[in-house]
Amino acid sequence: MTRIEQLYPRLPVRGADAAIAFYRDAFGAELVERYATPDGAVVHALLRAGPVQWAVKDGDEYDPAPPDGGGSAILALYVDDADAVAEAMLAGGAEVRFPVADQPYGERGGRLTDPFGHQWMVAQRTENLTPEEIEERTKAMFAE
Known part of the structure; x- marks a missing residue:
């Protein structure tokens, strides 16, 4: 079997340089x-925050x-601090889809939806639960 060496998302956006600035400010990326065409369109920009990597590019056809x-x-x-990251995203123009709150799981x-249309689930772990405990709590959450 082939060995996987890397996997990261690539996000097409309107305004890659603005997205790079947003992710720097919101996530400390x-x-x-960064590679661009002669007219300045970003075809690939790789970002890193801690051990996490993702790419952005200007959307095209x-x-x-x-x-x-x-x-x-x-x-x-x-x-490590979902509230702080959400606040940084909001300061940069993101919109809340579901507010940061304690979850039963x-x-x-x-x-949050970033200014470029991509949704980010921002979370921190607060309890070390077993898969069975998570399943039980999830079922209870949807039974209400």
Whole structure:
């Protein structure tokens, strides 16, 4: 079997350089690499925050940016302070989809849509639960 060496999401956006600035401010991301066409359109920009990497690019006819396309994935971002990250995202223009709150499945988290149309589930683990405990709590949450 082939060995997987790396996997990261690529987010088509409207305004890749603005997205890079947003992710720097909201997540403390560093720009690892950035490549652009002669007219300045970003075709690939790799960002890193801690051990996590993702890429952005300017949307085009092949990779449309939200709301015309893309945005179908929800990115789950685990952090040490979900409230602080959500506040930083909001300060940069993100919108709350689900507010950050304590969840019965052992996390504190919420969901925000960044200014480029991508959804981020921002969460921190608050309890170490077994899969069985999570299943039980999840069923109870939806039974209400």
